[in-house]
Structure formats: C-alpha cells, structure tokens
Amino acid sequence: MRFAETGFNLEVDLSRGNVERVATDPKDTELYLGGLGTSAKLMWDRVPPEAEPFSPENLLIFSAGLLCGTPAPGCNRTIVSTFSPQTKLLAYSMMGGFWAPELKHAGYDKVILRGKSPDLVYLWINNDKVEIRDASHLKGKGAVETADLIKKELKEPKAQVAAIGMAGENRVYFASIEQGRSSASRGGIGAVMGDKGVKAIVVRGTKDVHIAKPAEFMELCNYVLKYIKARDGNPIPGVMPILAGLGSPQEMIVHDEKWHTENFMWGNSRLRRKGFWTEEVAENWTNTMESMRTRLISCYNCPMKCGATISPPGLPTYMMKCFSKLTYTMGAMSDLEFGLRIAQSATEYGVDGFSAPQVMAFGLELLEAGILTDKDFPGMPDDNEGKFYWLLDKIVRREGIGDTLANGTHWAAEQIGNGAQEFAHNNIKKLEQLPLKLGMLNPIYFLMYSTGEKINITQIEGNFPQAPFATREEREEFVKDWPHVPDEKFKEYFVEWEQRGEKSIPYYPTPDATCEIVNWQEQMHYIDDSLGMCAGLSSFPLKPPYHIHNLPTFISSGAGIDMDKDELIQIAKRNRNLVRALNVRKGMRRADEKPPEDHWRKRFPELETELMDTYYKFKGWNSQGIPTEESLNELSLDYISKDFIQRGILKDGEDAPSGETSTEKEQK
Amino acid sequence: MEEHAVSGHKKTKTVKTIRIDVDKCNGCRACEVICSAFHASPRYSSSNSARSRIRVIHDPLRDIYVPVYAGDYSMAECAGRDKYTIDGKEYDECAFCRASCPSRDLFKEPDSGLPLKCDMCESDPSLSEPMCVQWCLADALVYEEREEEVVEEEQQEEIEIGLEAMANKHGVQKVMDTLARMTKKA
Numbered sequence: 093m094r095f096a097e098t099g100f101n102l103e104v105d106l107s108r109g110n111v112e113r114v115a116t117d118p119k120d121t122e123l124y125l126g127g128l129g130t131s132a133k134l135m136w137d138r139v140p141p142e143a144e145p146f147s148p149e150n151l152l153i154f155s156a157g158l159l160c161g162t163p164a165p166g167c168n169r170t171i172v173s174t175f176s177p178q179t180k181l182l183a184y185s186m187m188g189g190f191w192a193p194e195l196k197h198a199g200y201d202k203v204i205l206r207g208k209s210p211d212l213v214y215l216w217i218n219n220d221k222v223e224i225r226d227a228s229h230l231k232g233k234g235a236v237e238t239a240d241l242i243k244k245e246l247k248e249p250k251a252q253v254a255a256i257g258m259a260g261e262n263r264v265y266f267a268s269i270e271q272g273r274s275s276a277s278r279g280g281i282g283a284v285m286g287d288k289g290v291k292a293i294v295v296r297g298t299k300d301v302h303i304a305k306p307a308e309f310m311e312l313c314n315y316v317l318k319y320i321k322a323r324d325g326n327p328i329p330g331v332m333p334i335l336a337g338l339g340s341p342q343e344m345i346v347h348d349e350k351w352h353t354e355n356f357m358w359g360n361s362r363l364r365r366k367g368f369w370t371e372e373v374a375e376n377w378t379n380t381m382e383s384m385r386t387r388l389i390s391c392y393n394c395p396m397k398c399g400a401t402i403s404p405p406g407l408p409t410y411m412m413k414c415f416s417k418l419t420y421t422m423g424a425m426s427d428l429e430f431g432l433r434i435a436q437s438a439t440e441y442g443v444d445g446f447s448a449p450q451v452m453a454f455g456l457e458l459l460e461a462g463i464l465t466d467k468d469f470p471g472m473p474d475d476n477e478g479k480f481y482w483l484l485d486k487i488v489r490r491e492g493i494g495d496t497l498a499n500g501t502h503w504a505a506e507q508i509g510n511g512a513q514e515f516a517h518n519n520i521k522k523l524e525q526l527p528l529k530l531g532m533l534n535p536i537y538f539l540m541y542s543t544g545e546k547i548n549i550t551q552i553e554g555n556f557p558q559a560p561f562a563t564r565e566e567r568e569e570f571v572k573d574w575p576h577v578p579d580e581k582f583k584e585y586f587v588e589w590e591q592r593g594e595k596s597i598p599y600y601p602t603p604d605a606t607c608e609i610v611n612w613q614e615q616m617h618y619i620d621d622s623l624g625m626c627a628g629l630s631s632f633p634l635k636p637p638y639h640i641h642n643l644p645t646f647i648s649s650g651a652g653i654d655m656d657k658d659e660l661i662q663i664a665k666r667n668r669n670l671v672r673a674l675n676v677r678k679g680m681r682r683a684d685e686k687p688p689e690d691h692w693r694k695r696f697p698e699l700e701t702e703l704m705d706t707y708y709k710f711k712g713w714n715s716q717g718i719p720t721e722e723s724l725n726e727l728s729l730d731y732i733s734k735d736f737i738q739r740g741i742l743k744d745g746e747d748a749p750s751g752e753t754s755t756e757k758e759q760k
Numbered sequence: 761m762e763e764h765a766v767s768g769h770k771k772t773k774t775v776k777t778i779r780i781d782v783d784k785c786n787g788c789r790a791c792e793v794i795c796s797a798f799h800a801s802p803r804y805s806s807s808n809s810a811r812s813r814i815r816v817i818h819d820p821l822r823d824i825y826v827p828v829y830a831g832d833y834s835m836a837e838c839a840g841r842d843k844y845t846i847d848g849k850e851y852d853e854c855a856f857c858r859a860s861c862p863s864r865d866l867f868k869e870p871d872s873g874l875p876l877k878c879d880m881c882e883s884d885p886s887l888s889e890p891m892c893v894q895w896c897l898a899d900a901l902v903y904e905e906r907e908e909e910v911v912e913e914e915q916q917e918e919i920e921i922g923l924e925a926m927a928n929k930h931g932v933q934k935v936m937d938t939l940a941r942m943t944k945k946a
C-alpha cells in the first residue's frame with residue numbers, strides 16, 4: 093500500500109483524446125518526494141529543451157503535493173508546472189484552495205496533460221471515471237463563472253474546478269489558472285492550458301488517503317494546530333504587523349496600508365508616494381473593504397483566513413487573497429474601490445495580478461513617452477480608470493495594441509522597439525516582479541532575486557528576518573525562542589546584524605553567511621513545494637509551525653518513508669538542482685541571474701560578483717551557475733550530468749568550478 | 761446520552777450539543793478531515809471527507825456555509841421540502857437537515873452506501889470535546905454540555921410488563937435474540 097500518495101498519475105493525451113491511469117515508481121517518491129520534485133523529474137524526462145512552450149510536446153502538469161489530502165493542516169497546494177511562454181524557463185506556479193486534496197481522493201497524485209486538443213474541452217475526473225468533455229459552450233466565459241456552470245451542468249456541487257478565463261484561451265503570456273478562491277498565476281501557465289485547448293479540470297473524489305503511522309502523524313498535526321492558536325494571540329514583536337503573524341500576508345483583514353502604499357511603487361513600478369496614507373484615505377479604504385468583503389475564507393484544512401469573498405456593488409461576487417488587493421489600485425494610481433472592482437474582471441478573465449497592472453501601466457507610459465501613439469489606442473476612454481478597463485479588455489481579447497501587450501512587458505518592448513525596452517524595467521528573467529524599489533542593496537535578497545528558480549520576489553522570502561531589529565537586546569530576545577533554525581549559527585548571524593555600521597547591509601551578513609541564509613530559506617520552499625505545504629505555515633513567515641526539525645517526521649509518519657533532517661535536506665538539494673538543470677538545459681546562464689537594474693539605488697558591482705561567486709561555489713555550481721558533474725552525481729542526478737556532457741553544457745572531467753567570470757556575454 | 765441515577769425518582773441526563781455559528785465558518789472543512797480520520801479503522805489511519813459525519817454545505821459565491829452533523833438514517837425522502845431564506849440568502853432545500861436519506865449522497869459510506877451518524881466521538885477514554893470542535897479554530901463549532909433533570913419515566917414499568925408477556929408467549933431466549941438483532945440494526 094502507498095501512504096499519503098495514491099501511487100497513480102493520470103496521463104491525458106489531448107491530441108488523441110486518450111486517458112490512462114499509470115502507476116508511479118515509489119523510488120521516485122523517495123528521491124523527489126512529490127509535487128514539484130516529481131513533476132520536475134517528468135519535465136526532465138519527457139520535454140526536450142527544443143520544445144516550445146506552445147507546442148504539443150510541452151507538458152502541463154497539475155500535481156498534488158505528497159502530503160495533500162492527509163490531515164496535515166494547511167497542506168493543500170496544487171503545483172502546476174510547464175515551460176513558460178514568458179520566461180521560456182520552467183514555471184511552477186502554485187495554488188491553495190481545495191483542488192489538490194480532491195485529486196488525491198479521486199485516486200491520483202498528478203494530472204499530466206500532453207498534446208493539444210483540436211477543440212475546447214474540459215476534463216471531468218470523477219474517481220475512476222474520467223471524461224474529456226466538450227467545452228465549446230464555455231468559450232469566452234469567465235474562470236469563476238465557468239466553475240459555477242460546470243458544477244451545475246454535472247450536478248456536482250462538491251466538485252473542484254481549476255479553470256482558465258478568456259486570457260488563457262487567447263494565450264495571454266500572463267494568464268492564470270483560477271480555482272475559485274485561489275489561483276496559479278505566475279509565468280503564464282494559463283496560456284499553456286489555453287494552448288492545449290483545456291478550459292477546465294474538474295475533480296471529484298471519495299477515496300481514502302492513507303497514513304503510515306497514524307498516532308505519530310496525528311500528534312504532529314495537533315501540535316501544529318495548537319501552535320497556530322498560540323501564535324494567533326502572540327504576534328512577533330519588533331516587526332511590522334504583516335510579518336508578525338502566520339499565513340500569507342493578511343491583506344483581507346488588515347486595513348492599515350500605510351506601509352504598502354508608501355513603500356511600494358505606484359504606476360509601472362515607478363512612483364513612491366510618501367505621505368499618501370492620510371486619515372481620509374484610511375477611512376475611505378476601510379469603508380470600501382468593509383462594504384465589499386462578505387466573509388474571510390480559508391483553504392482546505394487550514395485555520396488561517398488569508399482569503400475573502402468580495403462583492404462589489406453591481407458586480408458578481410469573486411474571491412481574493414493577499415496582495416492583489418493593491419496591485420491594480422497602485423498600478424492605475426487609483427483607489428481601493430477601483431482596485432477591488434477591476435480585480436473582479438481580472439479574476440474572471442484569469443490574469444496574473446502582479447503582471448497585468450504593470451503591463452497596462454507600461455502601455456500607458458509608452459503612450460506618454462511617444463513611443464506608442466493615440467493611433468495605437470483607438471477608442472480608449474479619457475478617464476484614468478476607464479483606460480485600465482479598456483486595456484484589460486484589449487489584452488485578454490488580443491485586439492490591437494492588446495495583442496502586443498498580452499506578451500508581457502519584456503516581449504512587448506522587444507516587439508515595439510524604439511526604446512520601449514527601457515520601460516520594461518521591473519523584470520527578472522522576463523517576468524514582472526513585485527513593484528518594490530529600495531535604497532541599499534541587501535545581500536540576502538540580491539541572491540534570492542538573482543538565483544531563485546521561482547523567479548518571483550514575494551515567494552522566496554523565508555524564515556530569517558528581512559531586516560535586523562533595532563537593538564541587540566531585541567535580537568537576543570528573538571533568537572531565545574527560535575528552534576526553527578537548522579543550525580545554531582543562524583542565531584549568531586542575526587544577533588550580530590546591525591541596522592547601521594560595520595555589521596549592516598550590504599557587507600553583513602558576510603557573503604558566506606548570506607549563502608547559508610539563502611540556502612536555508614530556499615531549502616524550506618523546495619520542501620513545501622514537494623509536500624504541497626502552504627508556505628504561509630512553513631517557509632514564508634517567521635517562526636512557523638512547520639520547520640526542518642518536524643517536517644521529516646511528518647514525511648516518515650505520513651508517507652512511510654524513513655526520513656531524518658539530513659535526508660530531507662538532501663532531497664531539497666536534489667530538487668533544487670533538478671529544477672536548475674531544467675533551466676540550464678533551456679539556456680539559462682549567469683548573465684540571466686540578476687535583479688531588476690533599478691531594484692536598489694545603491695549597487696556594489698564587486699560585492700555582487702563576490703556574492704554570486706561564493707553562492708555558486710557553495711551550491712556546487714560552476715561559474716555559470718551550472719551544477720557540476722560531481723555535485724550532480726552526489727545527488728544521484730547522474731542522468732543530468734551525462735546529458736550535460738553530451739550536450740556540451742558541461743565538459744567531461746571538469747568538475748571544479750571553472751575560472752569564467754560574470755562579465756561573460758550572455759549565452760543564448 | 762449518559763444517564764445517571766440520582767436519589768428518589770429524579771435523575772439527570774447529560775445533553776451534548778454543538779453550537780454552530782454559520783457566520784464564523786470559514787469553509788476550511790477541517791471538521792470533515794478530522795472526523796473521517798478519527799472514525800477510520802485503525803484510528804487516524806486514513807482521511808476522506810466523503811466518510812465524515814459532519815459536512816460543510818457550502819457555496820462560497822452565495823456566502824453559504826452550513827456545517828451539518830449526520831443524524832438518523834431515513835428510509836424515505838420527505839414528502840414535502842422546505843426552503844429557508846435567511847438574511848436574504850436562500851438556502852438549498854435539505855441544507856439544514858441531518859438525515860442520511862435517499863434524496864442525497866450525504867452521510868453515506870462511499871463504497872457501501874451504509875448510513876453514517878455522528879456519535880460525538882464517543883470513545884474510551886472519552887474526549888474533552890468532539891474532534892471537529894477541537895479542530896475548528898474559527899470557533900464556528902462550540903461544544904456544550906448541560907445536565908437536565910428528568911423525572912424517572914413510568915413507561916419503564918410498562919416495558920417490563922410488556923416484555924414479560926412476550927417472554928411468556930415466545931420464550932425468553934427468542935425475545936433476547938430479537939432484541940440483539942434490533943440493537944445491531946440500530
């Protein structure tokens with residue numbers, strides 16, 4: 093018997109309309125756990141690097157994490173992976189909600205889509221019965237609306253639906269996959285779903301998910317709940333409210349937006365508005381939220397309330413979470429009422445809440461700069477808000493200038509030329525980032541932004557505080573109760589970290605310490621993304637209930653795989669290198685690994701080079717960021733090193749990082 | 761229901777209730793998860809909401825969240841149905857009903873179709889609160905116990921008289937067999 097996982101994947105060939113239930117190899121679970129890990133392995137084995145994102149060879153994999161469907165609180169994430177039309181690298185966007193546990197109960201760990209359907213279809217997975225059904229009547233329908241219509245059509249109110257809106261159908265490069273209260277948004281995975289001709293995947297399951305050592309597993313689950321309850325009344329002192337608690341940032345609950353509105357950038361990630369948050373704005377926005385928010389809601393088996401049901405007067409109800417609350421408001425330089433209203437359309441269309449507002453603001457900047465002209469915007473209304481509604485509509489329909497903007501700021505700028513590239517300024521690896529511009533380079537963030545395979549600033553943060561506390565006493569107090577650290581040395585790194593002076597950023601933490609900190613933070617993400625654990629209870633906040641010391645026992649008692657801390661760290665490392673290898677094989681090199689040029693005002697080229705060199709070495713990668721033969725083989729990834737040598741990406745016998753420098757020209 | 765004999769003809773019974781606050785429910789369904797795990801055999805060896813004796817009837821877009829506990833098995837559907845509208849929200853017929861009945865797939869074992877019924881997590885040693893309540897951090901489910909004083913029921917004697925008559929007619933063994941069979945069914 094398989095524990096926690098079902099041991100079966102659903103293979104769907106959309107070109108031939110064929111569906112198969114395929115047993116998986118338990119050895120792969122031992123090596124890569126599940127979720128992102130095993131999906132990345134499938135991508136490596138089955139998608140050649142030459143395959144274009146919009147090609148039948150590209151896979152689109154919907155995966156439950158290893159522990160989804162067990163009683164582990166907050167373990168409910170669906171990990172979607174494919175090659176991104178935007179970055180051309182691996183996209184592995186994730187969503188919470190209810191879909192992954194339902195898939196497990198239906199008897200599958202993953203749904204693997206390949207090929208292309210000639211007509212728009214949806215997939216109906218009802219335990220053992222799987223059908224590819226006609227979706228022509230759903231063409232152009234909103235993602236939320238689609239879910240509602242399908243549940244009625246099938247008379248299955250308990251089914252879970254992951255659907256795309258018009259943006260996905262029209263292959264907008266930043267199209268999302270929506271699942272009611274959650275969405276997998278980054279990297280344009282919704283566009284790949286649309287390219288495959290799949291409008292939705294609908295799941296209903298009534299089978300058991302088994303636990304290997306029930307008593308031990310439940311003891312841990314109960315601990316997690318108790319801990320969450322205790323933390324609820326005891327926020328971490330010394331940090332801003334948004335960092336003091338658990339869960340994803342509590343944007344649906346917190347009304348005080350002084351920090352976001354005055355420190356994050358408005359428009360196309362351009363303008364910092366000091367003094368914006370006045371009493372009048374506060375009152376106005378609080379009223380807006382309170383009048384539109386009908387309920388705070390959770391994902392499957394999680395006590396946190398990170399989401400909300402939003403009912404803007406006169407518009408259909410939708411669900412929202414986290415920072416999309418403000419991205420449209422700030423992108424359009426408008427107010428919260430506008431933000432919550434346009435987000436309703438954006439959710440139905442299915443677009444990424446980070447990229448979409450910046451792409452629209454970028455388009456208007458180009459108009460203002462004369463790079464685009466009024467002729468490119470025929471019929472656009474004169475009022476500011478109207479412009480954004482108009483642009484959103486054009487983008488998701490790919491009409492006129494919308495067809496260009498639908499490719500995201502990077503590719504649109506390439507197409508438009510004439511200096512437009514300067515305006516696509518907030519990207520990492522061609523993907524729009526959180527609108528944040530800061531003063532002093534932070535070495536930890538520098539490495540995370542540059543080298544993070546998730547290519548997403550918000551989702552790589554972690555368990556180490558973002559900034560030092562003001563006094564040593566506060567820092568000592570913080571580390572007193574910090575069993576989460578994988579090693580005691582992290583306490584010292586933090587205690588020594590000053591806001592000013594010798595031991596402050598950018599030179600402290602030292603490059604070596606910075607590598608350790610970055611490594612710890614990303615390690616936790618790779619574990620979560622394989623287990624389907626929500627980062628909000630594990631890798632994202634300070635002092636979470638799940639950490640490196642109890643996760644091994646969750647895995648051993650839940651999935652029946654013997655595991656200790658070191659073994660789990662080894663798996664995280666393996667998965668991290670596997671994902672990197674996928675991107676390296678796609679052509680990613682050191683020159684691609686950099687934050688937006690203007691992310692920090694004060695940059696330190698020499699230090700940055702040192703940081704990159706130290707980090708690559710620490711990781712066992714050569715100076716181009718390519719895992720060496722030796723480090724790959726040590727992780728039982730020999731098949732990757734062989735492939736790299738065969739392709740000339742690595743040279744046989746050249747294990748040690750070579751002496752190439754970062755100034756090398758970008759290899760394409 | 762546990763009954764304790766007290767002096768005289770009066771006795772008290774413990775009434776166990778779960779107070780459900782639909783306004784506080786956040787729809788996470790932790791109650792379903794833990795209920796199914798608690799009632800798995802061996803205990804906690806599996807989880808499956810479809811086997812849970814509590815289900816959250818929910819329709820997020822209409823803001824409907826109703827945790828419902830499995831009550832008695834009913835062989836037949838109701839002849840008539842009722843619909844509630846509360847605070848402008850129209851609830852589906854059967855939304856508040858606890859019965860395991862032919863009209864819906866709620867509260868039935870997914871494989872056998874056998875009815876499920878909430879037992880308030882009766883176990884030995886007994887729990888402080890049913891597991892669903894313990895796992896509901898939103899406090900939508902709150903466990904309450906109260907003692908109710910009841911007058912010892914006279915019918916007890918009638919049953920004895922009736923049983924004696926049955927035993928005289930059919931023999932004690934047969935009556936006992938029948939009772940055992942009935943108990944099993946219940």
